[in-house]
Amino acid sequence: MRFSLLRAMGYFAGGLWTGWDGRKRIEARQLRKLRRLVEKARRDSPLFRRLYADLRPSSEIELRDLPVTRKPDLMREFDEWLTIRSLPLERVREHLRDIGNAGVPIDDVAVFQTSGTSGEPAVIVLPSSFVEYAYGIMMARFEWYHWKLIRDVRKLGVRVTITGGNGHFAGNGFNKLVQRLNPALARGLGLTFIEAEQPIDRLVDRLNAIPNVAWIVTYPSMLTILVREKEAGRLRIAPALFTTGGETLTDDLRERVVRAFPSLKYGIADPYGCTECLALSFECSHGRKHVNEDWVILEAVDEAMQPVPDGTLSANALLTVLANEVQPFIRYVLGDCVRYYEDPCACGSPFRSFEVEGRQATLIRVGEVTLSPLVFDLEHDHAQRVQLVQTSERDFEVRAQVANEAAAGLVFEEVIASVKRVFRDNGLEHVVVRESQEALEFTSSGKFHEVLPLRDADTRNMA
Numbered sequence: 001m002r003f004s005l006l007r008a009m010g011y012f013a014g015g016l017w018t019g020w021d022g023r024k025r026i027e028a029r030q031l032r033k034l035r036r037l038v039e040k041a042r043r044d045s046p047l048f049r050r051l052y053a054d055l056r057p058s059s060e061i062e063l064r065d066l067p068v069t070r071k072p073d074l075m076r077e078f079d080e081w082l083t084i085r086s087l088p089l090e091r092v093r094e095h096l097r098d099i100g101n102a103g104v105p106i107d108d109v110a111v112f113q114t115s116g117t118s119g120e121p122a123v124i125v126l127p128s129s130f131v132e133y134a135y136g137i138m139m140a141r142f143e144w145y146h147w148k149l150i151r152d153v154r155k156l157g158v159r160v161t162i163t164g165g166n167g168h169f170a171g172n173g174f175n176k177l178v179q180r181l182n183p184a185l186a187r188g189l190g191l192t193f194i195e196a197e198q199p200i201d202r203l204v205d206r207l208n209a210i211p212n213v214a215w216i217v218t219y220p221s222m223l224t225i226l227v228r229e230k231e232a233g234r235l236r237i238a239p240a241l242f243t244t245g246g247e248t249l250t251d252d253l254r255e256r257v258v259r260a261f262p263s264l265k266y267g268i269a270d271p272y273g274c275t276e277c278l279a280l281s282f283e284c285s286h287g288r289k290h291v292n293e294d295w296v297i298l299e300a301v302d303e304a305m306q307p308v309p310d311g312t313l314s315a316n317a318l319l320t321v322l323a324n325e326v327q328p329f330i331r332y333v334l335g336d337c338v339r340y341y342e343d344p345c346a347c348g349s350p351f352r353s354f355e356v357e358g359r360q361a362t363l364i365r366v367g368e369v370t371l372s373p374l375v376f377d378l379e380h381d382h383a384q385r386v387q388l389v390q391t392s393e394r395d396f397e398v399r400a401q402v403a404n405e406a407a408a409g410l411v412f413e414e415v416i417a418s419v420k421r422v423f424r425d426n427g428l429e430h431v432v433v434r435e436s437q438e439a440l441e442f443t444s445s446g447k448f449h450e451v452l453p454l455r456d457a458d459t460r461n462m463a
Contacts, residue, residue: 011136044083103176157212238263373451
């Protein structure tokens with residue numbers, strides 16, 4: 001597996017050329033690439049050959065002709081999903097069992113795992129061309145603002161990534177892959193990696209020990225913890241930029257971060273992507289997320305998987321990745337709720353802009369009532385982390401990592417009272433909320449979710 005700067009520049013040039021002629025050229029190239037991907041999938045993937053057997057010829061296909069695909073179904077037929085026959089799932093599993101293989105390619109492909117946020121981890125296979133695509137298309141979408149930002153932040157100090165260190169996840173593995181494929185490019189990123197799963201006190205000490213932390217890349221849930229530590233005076237770093245991903249960044253958290261870190265000259269970047277498509281979108285100088293539509297199709301759909309109008313929050317989202325012909329993701333259910341803007345963005349980009357409102361998998365459901373995890377206030381002055389776990393439809397546990405053992409009783413008492421108040425305010429009287437001494441749960445990629453909705457035991461263990 002090799003990284004070709006020439007091919008990356010080809011993606012860069014193609015990305016520029018597509019954007020210059022507006023929507024007409026974007027939509028034409030998108031359809032042409034979709035039909036090429038469908039033809040490749042039909043020819044070389046036994047799974048898609050069966051799925052598309054009764055459809056019209058690839059040269060006439062339209063997006064709406066294609067069936068929706070789901071992660072569990074695809075993973076069950078992994079060996080017939082890929083368009084290459086040399087990578088059976090058992091070979092991949094053997095590779096992934098060794099954490100030392102993080103970022104190590106197999107033959108001419110890279111292999112990652114999803115974090116299992118929705119309870120269904122997947123194995124993701126990326127060709128070397130995808131690395132070139134990710135860098136080329138990212139540069140093609142840069143405005144002058146972005147070039148200046150990167151130049152200035154590099155002068156200020158180092159970039160730190162805080163993510164899961166116990167698995168083959170994109171946050172860790174992709175950077176290691178780049179280090180193998182192009183060490184000079186990796187050095188230019190100035191990357192320092194810190195495991196998210198470690199105790200908060202140790203994580204804070206490690207950050208404080210790094211001179212000139214200029215840029216931190218992490219999850220919003222970890223950013224919440226960094227804000228608390230900064231407000232308490234224990235965290236002494238003064239970064240100029242945060243970049244978040246993998247979870248929903250709320251407006252409240254964004255405002256709180258800006259207050260806690262007055263050093264944030266460049267604020268918080270929040271591009272939207274996933275392991276299935278690392279360069280799904282870009283964030284412009286006006287703070288909007290835009291889809292890389294020349295290589296990605298992101299559909300906002302209702303519960304019946306039908307398109308919703310712009311300005312309407314979707315019940316789900318479907319992803320088609322036109323840049324990966326090894327493992328076709330075509331009308332693939334993401335589980336995210338998105339809303340396309342009705343008005344054009346002030347940045348002038350012809351690529352459609354949207355906002356993300358979270359994931360279906362994070363919602364709490366009690367009877368006919370559905371609650372967002374954002375309605376629960378689980379912060380407490382005497383706790384470093386608090387977690388609410390739904391164990392059955394009307395039973396919940398509060399778990400906590402307390403900062404002061406003497407105050408543990410007060411932490412549980414006040415948090416439980418706060419949670420019960422939320423349920424009462426939403427007409428839910430017969431809900432049990434109890435204290436638990438069970439350990440806090442993380443996803444395998446190191447994400448910490450304050451609220452865990454009900455799942456069966458096997459699904460939660462996978463996540």
